[in-house]
Amino acid sequence: MTNRIVDHPVLGKLTNRPPVTFTFDGKTYEGMEGDTIASALLANGIRQLRVHEGTGTPRAIYCNIGHCFECRVTVNDAKIVRACMTPIQNEMVIESGKMQPAPFKASPEEWPRTYAEFEKMNDNHKEGVPHA
Structure with missing residues (x-):
C-alpha cells in the first residue's frame, strides 16, 4: 500500500492496525482495520469506483461524507453500498458499478x-x- 498516510499532521502517527484482505473486481487487496472501503481502495491506488450507468464516464469519491452516492459499489452481492461510509471487512467481495444496458x-x-x-x-x- 504505497498511498497510505502514516504520519498525519493533525491526527499524528497512525498506529499499525491489523490487515484486512478483500477483493475488488476480482483482484485481492489489503486494507487496514478501521478503513472504509473507499480509503482502503485509495490506499491501493484505486480511484475509479464505478462508471455512470448511462454514459460510461468514470466516477470516484466525491463528497466522502455519504451525501452524493457517487461512490456506490456492490458488496457481497448487496447493491448501492456507499464506499465512503462502509467499513472494510475481511474477505469482503466488492465490485465496481458497471454501465447498464x-x-x-x-x-x-x-x-x-x-x-x-x-x-x-x-x-x-x-x-x-x-x-x-
Missing part, C-alpha cells in the same frame, strides 16, 4: 415522453406478432 435502442430524442407513446412505440416494434 440502454432501455431503448432509440436515441434520447426519440424516447417516448408518455406511457401512450411508449405503447405505440412498442406496438410498432412488434408488427406481425399477435397480441395475447
Whole structure:
C-alpha cells in the first residue's frame, strides 16, 4: 500500500492496525482495520469506483461524507453500498458499478415522453406478432 498516510499532521502517527484482505473486481487487496472501503481502495491506488450507468464516464469519491452516492459499489452481492461510509471487512467481495444496458435502442430524442407513446412505440416494434 504505497498511498497510505502514516504520519498525519493533525491526527499524528497512525498506529499499525491489523490487515484486512478483500477483493475488488476480482483482484485481492489489503486494507487496514478501521478503513472504509473507499480509503482502503485509495490506499491501493484505486480511484475509479464505478462508471455512470448511462454514459460510461468514470466516477470516484466525491463528497466522502455519504451525501452524493457517487461512490456506490456492490458488496457481497448487496447493491448501492456507499464506499465512503462502509467499513472494510475481511474477505469482503466488492465490485465496481458497471454501465447498464440502454432501455431503448432509440436515441434520447426519440424516447417516448408518455406511457401512450411508449405503447405505440412498442406496438410498432412488434408488427406481425399477435397480441395475447
